[in-house]
Amino acid sequence: MGALHAPVRLSPNFEDKLLRTVWFVGAAILVVVSGGISLAENAGDAAAVKSEDGKYFDKEGNPTFKVAADGTVDWYTYSGYRRYHSECHVCHGPDGMGSTYAPALMDSLKAMGYGDFVGVVASGRTNGNSVMPALGDNPNVACYMDDIYIYLRARANDAIGRVRPAEKEDKPNAYTEAENTCMGKK
Numbered sequence: 001m002g003a004l005h006a007p008v009r010l011s012p013n014f015e016d017k018l019l020r021t022v023w024f025v026g027a028a029i030l031v032v033v034s035g036g037i038s039l040a041e042n043a044g045d046a047a048a049v050k051s052e053d054g055k056y057f058d059k060e061g062n063p064t065f066k067v068a069a070d071g072t073v074d075w076y077t078y079s080g081y082r083r084y085h086s087e088c089h090v091c092h093g094p095d096g097m098g099s100t101y102a103p104a105l106m107d108s109l110k111a112m113g114y115g116d117f118v119g120v121v122a123s124g125r126t127n128g129n130s131v132m133p134a135l136g137d138n139p140n141v142a143c144y145m146d147d148i149y150i151y152l153r154a155r156a157n158d159a160i161g162r163v164r165p166a167e168k169e170d171k172p173n174a175y176t177e178a179e180n181t182c183m184g185k186k
């Protein structure tokens with residue numbers, strides 16, 4: 001009997017699946033709205049005009065980086081550096097520099113906007129033999145989409161060089177919470 005009255009709780013696994021589905025559907029909508037794979041938007045001005053819980057945004061409201069005069073980077077840029085090198089580096093080369101196999105994302109992001117980036121990463125893209133895998137299902141990518149975007153945007157704007165960022169802002173509490181929820185941890 002008690003079970004009937006128990007509050008409905010989604011299992012972490014289900015929440016995870018749901019989240020991936022949300023990403024996937026979101027990306028599919030973006031692709032449709034942006035008219036297939038064409039670049040419907042551009043990269044815009046990367047200057048940070050506001051911040052919320054340690055995350056910076058440009059004047060269009062898209063995520064961006066913040067590098068202080070002494071070289072200290074925002075948390076997302078630092079985290080994105082690490083995630084890029086664990087998930088994208090193998091094909092796209094170190095530091096977003098590209099390889100014979102896949103394009104230099106530090107160049108791609110000079111023109112490509114946030115929505116197009118998320119769409120390609122989540123849903124993938126095939127161009128003859130050249131295949132970008134759909135990674136929206138991979139929590140190590142999906143949960144760090146903005147981090148990776150922000151890191152590559154900093155590279156595209158020459159805000160950081162080919163080095164592991166040394167000084168970084170503290171990891172924001174809100175970030176830790178969102179990360180744990182996304183990764184299905186408590």
Ligand code: HEC
Nearest residue numbers: 087088091101102103108120121125126127130131132141
């Ligand atoms: C298995 C190899 C592989 C992996 C891993 C991979 N990519 Fe790609 N990616 C490619 C290839 C190949 C292309 C070019 C596809 C094409 O020609 O349309 C591409 C294209 C892209 C593009 C479009 C670039 C442009 O100039 O239009 C973006 C953005 C992108 N990848 C981001 C990422 C990110 C971010 C990651 C890591 C989370 C990643 N990729 C991981 C192979 C890969």
